[in-house]
Amino acid sequence: MAEILPESEALQRAVELLGAGAVVAIPTETVYGLSADATNGEAVARIYEAKGRPRFNPLIAHVADMEMAGKIAVFNPLARKLADAFWPGPLTMVLPQREGSGIHPLVTAGLDTIALRCPKGFATRAIAALGRPLAAPSANSSGRISATTAAAVEADLGTRIPLIVDGGATAVGLESTILKVEDGRLTLLRPGGVAAGDIERVAGLSLARGAKGIQAPGMLVSHYAPQASLRLNVDEVRGGEALLAFGPRRATGVDKAVVVRNLSESGDLREAAANLFSHLLALDGAGAAIIAVEPVPLAGLGEAINDRLARAAAPRDA
Ligand code: TXA
Ligand code: MG
Numbered sequence: 001m002a003e004i005l006p007e008s009e010a011l012q013r014a015v016e017l018l019g020a021g022a023v024v025a026i027p028t029e030t031v032y033g034l035s036a037d038a039t040n041g042e043a044v045a046r047i048y049e050a051k052g053r054p055r056f057n058p059l060i061a062h063v064a065d066m067e068m069a070g071k072i073a074v075f076n077p078l079a080r081k082l083a084d085a086f087w088p089g090p091l092t093m094v095l096p097q098r099e100g101s102g103i104h105p106l107v108t109a110g111l112d113t114i115a116l117r118c119p120k121g122f123a124t125r126a127i128a129a130l131g132r133p134l135a136a137p138s139a140n141s142s143g144r145i146s147a148t149t150a151a152a153v154e155a156d157l158g159t160r161i162p163l164i165v166d167g168g169a170t171a172v173g174l175e176s177t178i179l180k181v182e183d184g185r186l187t188l189l190r191p192g193g194v195a196a197g198d199i200e201r202v203a204g205l206s207l208a209r210g211a212k213g214i215q216a217p218g219m220l221v222s223h224y225a226p227q228a229s230l231r232l233n234v235d236e237v238r239g240g241e242a243l244l245a246f247g248p249r250r251a252t253g254v255d256k257a258v259v260v261r262n263l264s265e266s267g268d269l270r271e272a273a274a275n276l277f278s279h280l281l282a283l284d285g286a287g288a289a290i291i292a293v294e295p296v297p298l299a300g301l302g303e304a305i306n307d308r309l310a311r312a313a314a315p316r317d318a
Contacts, residue, residue, distance in 0.1 A: 002158045004150055007122040007167040015129045017163055018043075023050050025139045025153045026126060027167030028119040030090045030176050030193050031146040032153050033062070033136030034161070035123070041104040041274030044135050048273065048304055050160045053142045055307040056276075058109040059135040060092050060176070063118050064128035072101040072133065073114050078203060079181045085202045087118040090176040090193025107135045109308075110277035117176055122167050138175060148173050179207070226284040226291065230313035234292040242288035244279060246272060246296045259286045269301040276305055280312065 005013060007027060014024050021043040023036045034050060036043035038061045048056065063069045066083060073095035075083065082093060097103065097114040108114055118124065127134050138146035139153045147153045150166035158164070177192035179199065187208045188196055196207050228242065236252045237243050243257035247267035254260065261279040263272035283291050293313075296305050 002154060002161050002164045004154060004164045004166055007165050010122070010163070010165040011125060011129060014126050014163060014165055018126065018130050018134065021046070022163075023047055023161050025147075025150070025157065025161055025164040026123050026134075026136070027121060027150070027165060027170060028062070028123045028136075029088075029121055029170060030119070030172045030174060031148050031170055032139035032150070032164075033119075033123065033134070034139040034157070035062070035126075035134040035136035037130065038062075038107050038133040038135040039102045039104055041106050041278075042270055044104055044106045045270045045273040045301060047135065047137065049270065049301055050157055051137065051140070051142050053137075054303045056106065056109045056273075056304050057137070058111055058115060059107050059137050060115045060117050060178075061103055061107055061133045061135055062123060062127055063116060063133050064124050065118065068127070068133060069116055069118065071098065072103060073097055073116050076181070076183055078184070078186070078205075082179070082181065082199065082202060083118070086194055086199075088120040088124055089118070090172050091199070092117040092176045092178045092190075092192075094178065094180040094189065103133065104135075104274070105277035105281065106274055108277075110281060113180075115178060120171075122165060126165075146175060226280055226312055228284050228288055228291045230309060231290055231292045232309055232313050233295045235295075237292050238290075240288060241290045241292040242283040242286055244283055244291055244293045246294045251292070251294050257292070258288050259283060263296070263305075269297070269299070269305065272296065273301045273305055276308060 017024050021040050023046045026035050036047050092115050094113050094115045140147050141156050148170045150164050153164050172193040175192045177194040178190035180187040237257050239256045243260045245262040263275045296302050
């Protein structure tokens with residue numbers, strides 16, 4: 001069972017665990033977050049394991065201050081103005097990611113944008129003490145509502161994580177507002193703790209909203225799609241293909257592959273999840289028309305890996 005510590009006593013233990021790649025439930029002012037070091041792929045894979053999420057939605061990276069934020073994303077004057085007005089607080093901004101941001105590609109699910117938020121309270125202190133951003137979705141298992149107390153986190157995830165930091169009931173009680181910020185254009189991706197009207201007043205702009213109204217979070221994102229087509233579950237590689245391998249046994253014809261990346265030589269699904277987006281990007285960048293993909297088992301994180309591969313393989317509209 002998870003250890004539960006009041007936030008006044010938890011900082012050192014939380015930072016120790018986070019630094020070692022563990023997942024820790026921490027209070028933020030919106031809802032409890034299931035947090036891990038955003039620069040460590042296996043730590044981020046553990047978030048998905050703990051949530052039992054059947055797919056890789058991009059996660060919010062939480063920062064301690066503008067200095068950390070500015071190293072991760074490009075802030076135009078509008079984004080800076082909104083950060084000045086609403087940070088720390090329940091506003092998440094989707095911004096262009098900087099090259100060399102250090103954020104692991106599993107956090108963004110391979111996208112070139114990043115969702116950033118500077119939270120209030122214990123979360124901010126933990127991030128500052130760790131010196132690295134924390135990826136954190138809401139601390140609930142897949143399909144359940146977001147936890148706003150440590151007891152709710154314990155009931156749901158207590159057997160899957162080592163530490164829950166108890167900061168009492170969260171002040172806001174619902175998730176952050178998610179806003180995509182582009183030059184002269186703001187799009188509301190998810191309503192939340194900051195009212196749309198307050199953002200409009202500060203920005204001097206009205207918010208664009210999806211034509212179909214509010215969609216479920218995670219469905220809003222245009223996912224990274226490789227240039228190459230994917231051929232799944234291959235047991236035989238064809239000439240000129242790139243190969244995304246898994247495990248110790250190779251498909252036949254591997255010598256015909258122009259380039260090979262193995263998600264995990266030992267067949268470890270957590271390692272495979274951590275490597276998924278960087279390997280897809282690398283193989284796509286090698287210029288082959290087709291990426292052949294060896295079978296990945298469906299157990300545990302394999303479900304999310306297979307979901308992502310199936311999406312990447314699906315025929316696209318022109
Ligand atoms: O209040 C909150 O936002 C809480 C606390 C823990 O900070 N976090 C939270 O995270 O609600 P989560 O993972 O449950 O929701 C994050 C949402 C997802 O629906 C995801 O689709 C969206 O953020 N998102 C993340 N990165 C994105 C990106 N680059 N572009 C568009 N949407 C993104
Ligand atoms: Mg959530």
